[in-house]
Structures are given as C-alpha cells and as structure tokens.
Amino acid sequence: MTGLGMRGRWLGACARSWCLALGVATATPMAGAAGPAVIVAESRMQAVVEELRVSGTVTAPRAARLSPAVAGKVAALRVDVGSRVAEGAVLVELDAELARIELEVAQAGVSQASEALADARRRETDGRRLASSRSIAASAYEALQSEVRADTALLRQREAERRAAQARLERHVLRAPFDGVISAKLTELGEWIAPGDEALALVAERGLWVDLQVPQAYFPRLAPGMPVQLRLDALPGTAVEGRIERIVPVSDATARSFLLRVGVAGDDLPMTPGMSASAVLRLDAGRERVVVARDALLRHADGRVTVWAVEADGADARVVERVVQPGLGFDGMVEIVDGLAPGVRVVVEGNESLRQGQAVSVAGAR
Known part of the structure; x- marks a missing residue:
C-alpha cells in the first residue's frame, strides 16, 4: 500500500471519530441546566370582597319646569338653551x-x-x-x-x-329659582302663555348625584356613607370617588331593583346631568378564603381551571399542576373555594407553556 493510501485511511478514521464525538456531545444535555424563568406569588388567607358592578345616570339635585304665575304675552326672553343663570335672574318678561x-x-x-x-x-x-x-x-x-x-x-x-x-x-317676570343651566326653551317672543304652560326647563349643575339601580338582594348589605367607585362612560379611564347618600327603599317590581343615590365629591368634575355611569360597590362577603393573584389562573377548553404550584427551591424547583375551584374576584385577586392551601407559591408570570414536573427558575416574587 502506498503512503498516500495509508494517509487517506488515517484521515477518514479521524473524521469518523470527530463526528461520533460531536454527536455524543450534542445528544447529552448539560448537567444542571436551568428551566424557564417564572415569577411567583404566594397564596394567602384573606377576607373576601364582593364587587358588585351596576350602571346608572348622572342626575341633578334640582330640576324644574318653569311656568309663569299669570297669563300674558311674552315680551322679553332673556335666556336660551345652555344659558347659565344665577338664582333670581330674570328669564322671561310678560307684557x-x-x-x-x-x-x-x-x-x-x-x-x-x-x-x-x-x-x-x-x-x-x-x-x-x-x-x-x-x-x-x-x-x-x-x-x-x-x-x-x-x-x-x-x-x-x-x-x-x-x-x-x-x-x-x-x-309678570319669571325668575330663576336656583343656580343652574337652561336645558330647554319651550316658548318664544310674542307667544301667549298661562299658568301651567311650561316656558323653560332649568337644571342645577352643582351637587350632582349618580342614581344607580341595584338588585334587591343587596338591599340589606348597603348603608349610607359606604364608598363607591364611579366611572363615567363619557370620560373613559377617569375614576370618581363617591359615597352612598340615600337608599330609596322602594323596589321596582318589574326590574326587582331599588334606587341608590351616590353623592360625588367636588363640583369641578367634567360631568353633567344625563351622562351614563358605571359603579363598583365593594361588599364584605362575610368570609375568609384562600386567594391568589388572578394571573395565576389558567382556564382550559374542557372547563378546568388550574394553577402551577412551585415545589422545592433553587435548582430543584419543579412545577405541579393543581386543579382549583375559583370564586369571587376582587382587587386583582381570586378567591379559591377548593384545591389550594394557603402558603403555596404559584406561578403568575411565565405559566403559559409549562409542563407537569418541569424544572423552573424562580426569577422573582410579587
């Protein structure tokens, strides 16, 4: 055999050895490899709060349809729709x-x-x-x-x-009975009007209320002075603090609801009578339960609700799936009726694609 042939066989054997070594190195995982990073939060016992969401309307504390005290022809009309007037201001003059x-x-x-x-x-x-x-x-x-x-x-x-x-x-002079804005003009110059004929509509702009319709089942759990968080549909993202001023104990037989009148703090808010509003009433549910962050819950197509519980610490940390029964949600938390004890670390970030028993790296806690 020539020297060139011997050299070729030697190079081929070396190449095969390198490939085999590379394949073995590729197929063998690195010892101590870390799992995906997750953020955890601990389940805890807490008083459960029921958040009741209802809708309503901004209303004025005073609204009046103004009519003259005597009959006569309209000689002067001092206001128009949208005019803001002070108490005692002249609105209409009759001949x-x-x-x-x-x-x-x-x-x-x-x-x-x-x-x-x-x-x-x-x-x-x-x-x-x-x-x-x-x-x-x-x-x-x-x-x-x-x-x-x-x-x-x-x-x-x-x-x-x-x-x-x-x-x-x-x-013969029709005056404003209170401060407000003219919301409707129902007469014109030269018209003959008499007592009982509506000439103008006046609505107060200060001390506005929000009237809410609340299901009758909640009547015993509400009391004047309770705080209410309001949101105006015309002002998305704007939260307004209010308090229950009056509870009208007359139920609507058709809707099975009653009127809740909420006072709004301050008169400088950009709100006007007629605006739609929504409200959140925070009611004590009268019990303590295990709660977890809402982000910990995973809802499945088959109806199951699960959380990933982290067991062990450090390099030995693994996740175990727990099926839970959720209850009321409030303040970014969810009541757990069954399936989880207090003091358990659950994954709240990075829980979308975990597998049973998978190793994880706890990167932080809420």
Missing part, C-alpha cells in the same frame, strides 16, 4: 302694561287715603282741644274720632291694594 296701570291706580289710592287720614287727624286734634274747653259737644268729638278710625282703615286697605298690584306686576 305688564295693564298691571303697571293698576299699580299706579293703587298708589294714587294710597296717596288719597293718606291725605284724608292726615286731615281727619288734624280735625280730631282740634276737636279734642275744643272738647276739653266744652266748646263742642262730646258727640261731635266722637264723630271726629270715628273719622280717624275709618280713614286709618281705608289707608290700610289702599296699601294692601297697592301691595297686591305690586305683586301682580312682579308675577
């Missing part, structure tokens, strides 16, 4: 020409009666002096006194007539 004339007549009557009374008093004073000197008969003096009494009564009558005329004149 008051006849009422002003009546007031002038009444004022003239007061002046006339006042002058008559002054004259009667002057004559009664003179008569008293004459009667004391027996210059006139006693009956004549009594007649003068009677005139003073009659003229005094007449003056009072004329003053009452003037006040009535003044009141009738003032009733």
Whole structure:
C-alpha cells in the first residue's frame, strides 16, 4: 500500500471519530441546566370582597319646569338653551302694561287715603282741644274720632291694594329659582302663555348625584356613607370617588331593583346631568378564603381551571399542576373555594407553556 493510501485511511478514521464525538456531545444535555424563568406569588388567607358592578345616570339635585304665575304675552326672553343663570335672574318678561296701570291706580289710592287720614287727624286734634274747653259737644268729638278710625282703615286697605298690584306686576317676570343651566326653551317672543304652560326647563349643575339601580338582594348589605367607585362612560379611564347618600327603599317590581343615590365629591368634575355611569360597590362577603393573584389562573377548553404550584427551591424547583375551584374576584385577586392551601407559591408570570414536573427558575416574587 502506498503512503498516500495509508494517509487517506488515517484521515477518514479521524473524521469518523470527530463526528461520533460531536454527536455524543450534542445528544447529552448539560448537567444542571436551568428551566424557564417564572415569577411567583404566594397564596394567602384573606377576607373576601364582593364587587358588585351596576350602571346608572348622572342626575341633578334640582330640576324644574318653569311656568309663569299669570297669563300674558311674552315680551322679553332673556335666556336660551345652555344659558347659565344665577338664582333670581330674570328669564322671561310678560307684557305688564295693564298691571303697571293698576299699580299706579293703587298708589294714587294710597296717596288719597293718606291725605284724608292726615286731615281727619288734624280735625280730631282740634276737636279734642275744643272738647276739653266744652266748646263742642262730646258727640261731635266722637264723630271726629270715628273719622280717624275709618280713614286709618281705608289707608290700610289702599296699601294692601297697592301691595297686591305690586305683586301682580312682579308675577309678570319669571325668575330663576336656583343656580343652574337652561336645558330647554319651550316658548318664544310674542307667544301667549298661562299658568301651567311650561316656558323653560332649568337644571342645577352643582351637587350632582349618580342614581344607580341595584338588585334587591343587596338591599340589606348597603348603608349610607359606604364608598363607591364611579366611572363615567363619557370620560373613559377617569375614576370618581363617591359615597352612598340615600337608599330609596322602594323596589321596582318589574326590574326587582331599588334606587341608590351616590353623592360625588367636588363640583369641578367634567360631568353633567344625563351622562351614563358605571359603579363598583365593594361588599364584605362575610368570609375568609384562600386567594391568589388572578394571573395565576389558567382556564382550559374542557372547563378546568388550574394553577402551577412551585415545589422545592433553587435548582430543584419543579412545577405541579393543581386543579382549583375559583370564586369571587376582587382587587386583582381570586378567591379559591377548593384545591389550594394557603402558603403555596404559584406561578403568575411565565405559566403559559409549562409542563407537569418541569424544572423552573424562580426569577422573582410579587
């Protein structure tokens, strides 16, 4: 055999040895290889809170359909829809020409009666002096006194007539009964309106409430002063703190619910009557149970709910699947009715693709 052939066989044998060694090295796992990194949290005993979610509407504490006190033609309309008004502001003026004339007549009557009374008093004073000197008969003096009494009564009558005329004149002006915003205008200039005809609608903007309809089963568990977390649908992401102001103990027979009125702190919130709102009522469930973070639960297509429990520590850490029965959820936690004891570490991050008995590396805890 030539030297070249011997060299070729030697190179081939070396190549086969290298390939075999490489294959063995590839197929053999590294000793002490770490499993996937996970974040864990420990199950614990805690008082269970029931979160009741209900919907409602922002309402005004005062709302009024305004009507004139007397009939008349609309002579001036001082506001429009959306106008903000203060208590006592003039909203509508009716034609008051006849009422002003009546007031002038009444004022003239007061002046006339006042002058008559002054004259009667002057004559009664003179008569008293004459009667004391027996210059006139006693009956004549009594007649003068009677005139003073009659003229005094007449003056009072004329003053009452003037006040009535003044009141009738003032009733031709429709004023705002409270601070608010005009939500509807139901009349126009020149229209004839009478008592009972709605002219304007006024809604208060301060001290707003949120009215909630709550299922009747929760009535015994609610009390004034309880905190309520509100969210306005028109302001997503904005949480508003409120408290129960009133519980209306009249159930809606159709919906089997009752009215819960929630007061909102502050008048500077961007909310207005008519907005829809949702609320979360936190109610004590009256029991303590094992709870875990919501992220620990895995829900399967067959209806099972499981968690991955971490057993052992360090390099020996392994995961074991536990089937659990969840209960109420609250504050990012879930009540565990059955299947888990307190003090168990469960995986809350990195639990999507674990396998039974798989080694894991605990990277942190919540």
